[in-house]
Amino acid sequence: MATLRDVAIVGVGYSEIERRSEKSVTQLTIEAAAAAVADAALTFQDIDGMASYPGSYDSIPCFTLIDAAGIPGVTWFADISGWAPAAIAPVIDAAHAVALGSCQTALVFRSVKRNREKAPGVVTTPRVGGDMQFRAPFGDAMTSQWLAMWARRHMHEYGTTEEHLGAIAVTFRDHAALNARAPLRDPITLDDYFASRVVTTPFRLLDCDFPVDGAGAVVITTMERARDRPHTPVKVLGGEVATGERPDWEQWPDLTTMASKHASDALWRRTGMSAADVDVAEVYDGFSWLALCWLEDLGFCEKGEGGPFIAEGNVRLGGRIPANTHGGSLSGGRLHAISHVIECVEQLRGEAGERQVEGARTGVVTAGGGTMGGALLLGTNY
Amino acid sequence: MIPLPQPDQETRFFWDACARKELMILRCNACHLYIHPPRPACRRCGSTDVGPARVSGRGVIHSYTVTAQPVPGYEPPFTVVLVDLEEQEGLRLVSQIVDVEPQDVRIGMPVEVTFRQASDDVWLPFFAWRR
Ligand SMILES: [Zn+2]
Numbered sequence: 001m002a003t004l005r006d007v008a009i010v011g012v013g014y015s016e017i018e019r020r021s022e023k024s025v026t027q028l029t030i031e032a033a034a035a036a037v038a039d040a041a042l043t044f045q046d047i048d049g050m051a052s053y054p055g056s057y058d059s060i061p062c063f064t065l066i067d068a069a070g071i072p073g074v075t076w077f078a079d080i081s082g083w084a085p086a087a088i089a090p091v092i093d094a095a096h097a098v099a100l101g102s103c104q105t106a107l108v109f110r111s112v113k114r115n116r117e118k119a120p121g122v123v124t125t126p127r128v129g130g131d132m133q134f135r136a137p138f139g140d141a142m143t144s145q146w147l148a149m150w151a152r153r154h155m156h157e158y159g160t161t162e163e164h165l166g167a168i169a170v171t172f173r174d175h176a177a178l179n180a181r182a183p184l185r186d187p188i189t190l191d192d193y194f195a196s197r198v199v200t201t202p203f204r205l206l207d208c209d210f211p212v213d214g215a216g217a218v219v220i221t222t223m224e225r226a227r228d229r230p231h232t233p234v235k236v237l238g239g240e241v242a243t244g245e246r247p248d249w250e251q252w253p254d255l256t257t258m259a260s261k262h263a264s265d266a267l268w269r270r271t272g273m274s275a276a277d278v279d280v281a282e283v284y285d286g287f288s289w290l291a292l293c294w295l296e297d298l299g300f301c302e303k304g305e306g307g308p309f310i311a312e313g314n315v316r317l318g319g320r321i322p323a324n325t326h327g328g329s330l331s332g333g334r335l336h337a338i339s340h341v342i343e344c345v346e347q348l349r350g351e352a353g354e355r356q357v358e359g360a361r362t363g364v365v366t367a368g369g370g371t372m373g374g375a376l377l378l379g380t381n382y
Numbered sequence: 383m384i385p386l387p388q389p390d391q392e393t394r395f396f397w398d399a400c401a402r403k404e405l406m407i408l409r410c411n412a413c414h415l416y417i418h419p420p421r422p423a424c425r426r427c428g429s430t431d432v433g434p435a436r437v438s439g440r441g442v443i444h445s446y447t448v449t450a451q452p453v454p455g456y457e458p459p460f461t462v463v464l465v466d467l468e469e470q471e472g473l474r475l476v477s478q479i480v481d482v483e484p485q486d487v488r489i490g491m492p493v494e495v496t497f498r499q500a501s502d503d504v505w506l507p508f509f510a511w512r513r
Contacts, residue, residue: 126383126385126386127385127386127387127388128385128386128387128388129387129388129390131419133387133388133389133393134387134393134418134419134475134476135476136385136387136454137384137385137386137387137455137500137504137506138462138476138477138478138508139384139449139454139455139456139460139462139478140462140476141385141453141454142449142453145447145449145462148447149445149446149447149462149464150445152445152446152447152489153444153445153489156445156489197450198448198450199449199450199451200447200448200449200450200451200462201447201448201449201450201484202447203447248419250464250474250475250476251418251419251472251473251474253472255444255445
């Protein structure tokens with residue numbers, strides 16, 4: 001076994017982020033990839049590794065980007081399929097590949113262009129197989145419904161309220177107002193939250209991430225190479241992807257705690273660090289309650305205290321642990337956590353402008369909800 | 383149109399039983415653990431001697447969501463429920479509760495299976511409030 005090398009993120013980039021982009025998903029991907037490579041002062045010729053999580057969305061596999069961008073060849077690549085914590089999984093896999101020496105410089109991307117013909121996750125076929133045969137016939141076809149039942153159970157056991165969920169939406173919107181890239185920047189109040197239509201209780205529209213078309217990319221290389229790059233290297237301190245003993249949306253033993261608990265525990269165990277060491281948290285918020293659960297399971301507050309913790313302003317800029325400083329997915333757009341990774345990098349470089357968390361040196365990024373969780377720890381002071 | 387199940391080798395017994403208005407759950411014949419969704423082996427003892435067993439159809443609501451937008455086969459509002467079956471802790475079925483107003487649904491509510499016909503050959507196990 002080769003010696004593990006220290007690795008760092010040295011480049012980040014976005015495509016345009018639009019509610020409805022006229023560009024193809026390949027155009028969006030090239031745009032983000034080129035921006036990330038340029039940010040690292042590299043060219044596509046320098047890339048020899050690649051990873052993505054295409055998911056069930058209209059995205060592209062690694063081969064399409066390699067071909068379209070004229071990347072001469074890669075010695076490692078991974079298109080992650082099936083259930084996975086979105087953009088965190090390929091970042092962690094690429095970090096491992098660079099650490100092991102399978103490649104020197106890896107490009108990781110996540111592209112999301114919504115399929116116009118069919119809403120993602122909604123079953124439209126007349127017959128449904130696999131485990132979905134026990135959900136779809138009962139009208140239980142959307143991720144929002146599955147996680148709504150987890151959130152409801154959390155409310156039942158811990159007294160979490162709709163006001164608490166609303167505080168998440170309001171807080172992240174206030175952060176988005178400071179982010180020029182965020183598609184939703186007009187401040188909202190709790191009244192606006194309660195006025196937004198119910199999707200599936202307890203989730204309203206403002207509890208759901210905002211669908212956009214766009215792509216994000218990051219460049220990962222060895223710490224040794226990173227020192228020659230223009231930006232402060234953001235070191236990968238740890239990364240874990242986890243599930244639990246019953247990875248099933250309904251049979252999961254305790255619906256108040258997601259795989260976030262397993263991923264968080266693994267991250268702290270492996271790194272010897274804890275929530276107390278973290279300056280900024282970019283936690284997955286496909287739905288508001290997911291962010292609450294991640295904050296609890298990472299240990300920023302006691303289990304069950306996430307609602308009051310957020311409502312008291314602890315995750316606001318200037319609070320104890322600023323979270324989703326770019327507006328998250330709720331107000332920054334559903335880019336499946338690649339934007340969370342990029343935001344954390346910009347924060348740790350000290351390049352987040354008006355929304356900069358002063359002196360941020362260590363950040364945690366997470367992705368996934370329910371049965372899957374991924375947690376990534378980044379830092380500049382190591 | 384309601385999305386109908388596509389039974390397979392491991393799940394056909396479940397839907398066949400529903401069509402007879404019986405609720406059956408796969409069970410390990412060695413250690414008697416109920417296994418749902420059906421898998422061809424027992425996660426507790428490793429036995430592959432598994433087979434359908436009839437259950438009471440009684441349980442309590444573990445969680446629920448009142449869906450306010452249409453999904454294939456259903457017009458809102460309707461209440462999707464997660465039912466803890468009484469036979470085993472944590473043995474859960476997804477279903478809908480019928481004949482209860484959405485605002486009256488509660489966690490812990492006792493329920494009982496009731497079968498509704500969805501097509502010529504498919505009956506779905508719904509749940510009703512067991513008062
Ligand atoms: Zn057994």
